[in-house]
Amino acid sequence: HALALCNRLETERGSALDALDDDLIFRTFHLSRAAVTFVTDCVRGALEPPADSAVLAALCFYAHGSVRPDAADALGLTPDCVGRAVDAVSVALAQRLKLFVTFPGSHGDRALVAHDIYRRYGVPNVVGALGCLHAPVAPPAGEEALYLNRGHFHSLACQMACDSQGNLLSVEEPRPGGAAEQSVWEASRLCAQFAGGKHGHCWLVGANCYLLSKHVLTPLTCVKSHPGIRYNEAHFKIQSIIHQTFGAMKVRFQCLKNLGPIEKSAPHRLATIIKACCVLHNIAKKFSVPLPGELVPEAAYHGPNREENNVDCNLVLFREEMIRAFFTL
DSSP states (O other), X not given: OXXXXXXXXXXXXXXXXXXXXXXXXXXXXXXXXXXXXXXXXXXXXXXXXXXXXXXXXXXXXXXXXXXXXHHHHHTTOOHHHHHHHHHHHHHHHHTTXXXXXXXXXXXXXXXXXXXXXXHHHOOTTEEEEEEEEEEEOBOOXXXXXXXXXXXXXXXXXXXXXXXXXOXXXXXXXXXXXXXXXXXXXXXXXXXXXXXXXXXXXXEEEOOTTSOOOSSEEOOOSXXXXXXXXXXXXXXXXXXXXXXXXXXXXXXXXXGGGOOOBOOTTSTTHHHHHHHHHHHHHHHHHHTTOOOSSOOOOOOOOOXXXXXXXXXXXXXXXXXXXXXXXXXXX
């Protein structure tokens, strides 16, 4: 009924949302009126008519994982048109990823983000939490092993980093879920940027499936002191932010709970949907849109703990000195 009314009003007056109350808009799209309007204005120029109907259909798909036939009919779209609308809107949003997902670009910006994390958790020079979102998929025949993750289901894995508020700072190209987190990190643009000095001397917090490095701060694998215990507790709290963020995304964008089959004719389609949801997540944060349901943090589908035998001993010593300086009472 909401989509039918939107379509009729768009046809009659050019205003798709005016006659809908805010609660109905939120239940239909899991976004506020202001956020829906902003998204529509943002991508309208990249779409063929009827652009607004296409956006509403896509937002409905992201929110619920499907668009019912009666809803498609209400928008004046056939089922095939709905699929094309979702694809077109996903491409338009994904093309704007760099506009809405940005890593702190200056020393001052990084210092502000790091100060907030230090104030909350006591770990210095940390700008974000690092992890991989796993979106369930049906893999192509013969490629099941590539997509089988540590949670024992098939997925696309998308490396992301977020700040203390759950705003996404970085989103990489999704990869088959069987890839190890460390290899995903080493192949990522963000890792290359850190290695090239673009982001200065700061840390991302990563779980123990990552190797301790100049820019990834891992927990202690063997805790022998009270400062070490306090450090690991703080590390866990920071690391949990990324899993809460993934959980929030799957509550708001339920398409991420099951993206469906990977089609060999359109292998990047599902990856584009994930990136579109990342853009919408940051827009929802920008407009302070509440979640439509209870937040359940994403489970950690980590690989085996990384041994630190081969880690630069200077990094280990630096972490130990930092723990003594900041976590000794």
